[in-house]
Amino acid sequence: MMKIKSLLLFLIIGVVFYHAQTLNIRKNSLEERTYEELEKEFYNSPAGEINSKSIADYYLKKAKSEKNTTQIAEGYVMLHFAEDLPNALKYLDSLQYITKNSKENIYPARIYLLRGNLYSKNDNLQSAFNNYILGLKYAKEKGNKRQIAMAHISIAHLNNYIGKHAETAKVLRHYAYDTDYMNEDEKNSLKLNLADAYIEINKMDSAYVLIKDGLLDSKKNKDVYRYHQNLGLLGYYHLHSRNYQKAIDGLLECEKYFFTNHNGSKRNQNYTLLYLGKSYAGLQEKEKAVGFFRKIDSLVLKTNYIYPELRDVYTYLIDYYKENGDKEKQLYYVDRFLKVDQVLDMQFRYISRELPRRYDTPELQQEKESITNELTKRKSLFYIVLSLLLISHLLFINVYFKYKKSEKNYKKIAQDLIQSVNENKGEKNRGPEIKNEISAAPVQTVSTENVEDKISRTISEDIAQTILKELEIFENNDQFLNKGITLGSLAKKIKTNSKYLSEIINTYKGKNFATYLNDLRIDYAISRLANDKKFRSYKIPFIAEELGYNNEQAFTLAFKKRTGTPLSIYLKEIENMSLN
Structure with a gap:
């Protein structure tokens, strides 16, 4: 027993002595190096390594002992890379203080750019911007x-994040190819991000060339990290091209690399899982897709890394568990969706690339409350069944009478619309005018004197009349039913510019372009649904598409906004009046 204790003591002393010797050798090694050599070793070391932290600590200590302001500043920069946000900001505050009188042309811009990168890394995009x-x-x-x-370039990345991919590509392309002051590593990074932007704007051939060049170059230079970045982007390229199996083959290799020994950033890890999940979803392998999407949720909870495509992730999970009747998990992912959506809307204030059509925030909030109430009832039914029945009964009566009252108003509006259509059958106008008592936005009337006064200042009368004639052709030929009409495309078609067209519509029609286009479509729908039985027999998605809408929901919402009554009630009243 004494021999074992002696042996253990000897081993402990040996380990301590070894570490002391190692630290001493390391210290002597650092002392022999110049500032330039220390910087080179630090910036070539992976971020967060103990070795890089010791270099930064020694660098700052050496600079302070020599009272070398320039190197003290660099020491603060080096140290901030290895710290969490609060401490990193303190180092940058120290950097700002010590360089306030600096004559170097890199200050104070360097401080703000480093702060921006720091905030961006910690997903505070507003402060980063x-x-x-x-x-x-x-x-x-x-x-x-x-x-x-x-x-x-940093602002271009934020533009890419909020969906302005064409603007992003323009900036990245300029700095990747048209400048002589970016080094090779920076150009490689620019080309990688440029390829991503090209995919988003469907310049697939250009993206593929950049990705292939990146794979070959990184393999040649044995840059394993960059190789897997390009391989992941190739996976996204195949996903976008619907070559799902090819995407999966490369992305699985990326997953293995990025999740081993801290090789991947939060972005690389999240997007690798995202593309894998979407690829399996494309193959209709729902269980595998859900597996990867759940991993993403775990990562988000751990790192708080939030990005727009999370809406797709949670929408898929919600649909999956809804189909499988798992209300507990459905409720959980509805709640997760709402929290993520709140952060995206409140902090980043951007329009997401793809807003879920079926699960926008109000609908999910209502669904969440419904599920919560149902689960609560199940758990407490035994104790409060009589109270719940009474409350439910009273609520039902209240809701019923409110519904009946609303339904009566809706029917009255629908009947007025149908009557208006019938009265105007013989007229040339395709759609009925909507009466002021209907709760849609009333048609605005603009006095001729005011119109002429406004237009004369900016647009000649000849041009105004030409545009109005073109708009009349546009209306009479039902060209507003075409999909994808924008202010720019219509302006181009009638050979004018967007500014003139917008001003004419605002002045003469009394509304903006979007409202003008929407009103034409809905007025057309009101008339045709009332007069065309065959058209009325089609399913709503087909009718919506015929009218130029992208989906059923957009059409029905627009119909109610314009007329003040739901589409379903309008159709029902048409049938009722036809029978009568």
Whole structure:
């Protein structure tokens, strides 16, 4: 027993002595290096390594002992990379204080750009954007081309995040190919992100060339991390092209790499799982898709990394568990969706790439309350069954009478619309005018004197009349039923510009372009549904498509907004009046 204790003591002393010797050797090694050598080793080491932290600590200590302001500043920069957000911000505050009188043209822009990167890394995009703007301002004041480029590139990434992919591609392409002050690593990164933007705007051939070049170059230079970044992007390319199995083959290799030994960033890990889930969903392998989407939810809970495509993830999970009748999990993912959606809307204030058509926030909130009430009833039914029955009965009566009252109003509106259609059958106008008592937006009348006064200042009368004639042709030929009509496309068709067209519509029609187009379609629908029995017999999605809408929900919402009554009640009243 004594021999074992002695042996253990000897081993402990040996380990301590070994570590002391190692630290001493390491310290002596650092002391022999110049600032430039220390910087080179630090920036070539993976972020977060103990080795890089010790280099930064020694660098700052050495600079302070020598009272070297420039190197003290660099030491603060090096140290902030290895810290969490609050401590990293403190180092950058120290950097700002020590460089406030610096003559170097990299300050103060460098401070704001680093803060922007730090906030972006921690998913505070609003603060990131504000700091990038300040960084760009000071970089321009000092004429620092590289910093101006970095600010533009950083803001381009934010544009890409909120769906402005064409603008992103323009900036990235410029700095990847048209400048001589970006190094090779920076250009490779630009090309990688450019390929991603190309996929988003369907420039698939251009994206494929960039990805293939990136794979070959990274393999040649044995850059394993960049190779897997390009491989992941190739997976997204195949997913976008609906070559799901090809996408999966490459993405599974990426998953293995990015989730091993901290090789992947939060973004790489999340998007690899996202593309795998979507690829399996494309193959209709729902269980595998759900498995990857659930992994994403776990990652989000762990890292709080939130991005627009999470809406797709939670929508898929909600649909899956709804189909399988698992209300507990359905409720859980509805709740997760609402929390993510709230963060995206409140903090980042952007329009997502693909808003779920069936699960927008109000609908999900209502569904959440319904499921919660149902689960609560199941758990407490034994104790409060009589109370619940009474409350339910009273609520039912209240809701019933409210519904009946609303239904009566809706029927009256629908009947007025049908009567208006019948009265105008002999007239040339395709759709009935909607009476002011109907709760749709009333037609605005604009006095001729005001119109002429407004237009004469900006557009000649000849041009105005030409545009109005073209609009009359547009209306009379039912061209508003075409899909994909925009202000720009219509302006191009009638050989004018968007500004003139918008002003004419606002002035002469008394409404903006979107309302003008919507009113034409709904007025057409009101008339045709009342007069065309065959058209009325079609399913609503087909009718919506015929009228130029992308989906049924957009049509029915537009119909109610314009007329003040639901489409279903209008159709029902037409049938009732036909029978009578």
